[in-house]
Amino acid sequence: MEYLWCWRCKLEVPLLDEEEYAEAHRLYGECMRNITGGTLSERFQPLLDYYEKVTGYKETVANAIMHHRIAQYGPPCENCGKPYRTPKATFCAACGNK
Numbered sequence: 001m002e003y004l005w006c007w008r009c010k011l012e013v014p015l016l017d018e019e020e021y022a023e024a025h026r027l028y029g030e031c032m033r034n035i036t037g038g039t040l041s042e043r044f045q046p047l048l049d050y051y052e053k054v055t056g057y058k059e060t061v062a063n064a065i066m067h068h069r070i071a072q073y074g075p076p077c078e079n080c081g082k083p084y085r086t087p088k089a090t091f092c093a094a095c096g097n098k
């Protein structure tokens with residue numbers, strides 16, 4: 001887990017490493033299949049609980065967790081320190097640095 005700027009959320013959030021993400025992804029799939037588990041937020045509670053346990057961050061939107069994966073982001077920008085949006089990005093969307 002690592003705190004990084006998420007350009008989708010426009011917040012510094014804890015992003016999951018590959019090991020943590022694999023477990024989150026597994027839980028997400030389980031919650032998706034659990035169509036009798038109550039409301040949408042109740043169904044995804046196990047995933048939200050897991051994310052909070054790993055990161056100490058109380059997330060309420062299951063879908064946000066699914067893009068909080070370190071491997072989806074690029075290296076930090078030399079200019080502003082925010083990560084590039086993707087590992088292949090050629091410029092920084094936050095400050096325009098190339």
Ligand SMILES: [Zn+2]
Pocket residue numbers: 006007008009010013064067068
């Ligand atoms: Zn985000």
Ligand SMILES: [Zn+2]
Pocket residue numbers: 077078079080081082092093094095096097
């Ligand atoms: Zn930048």
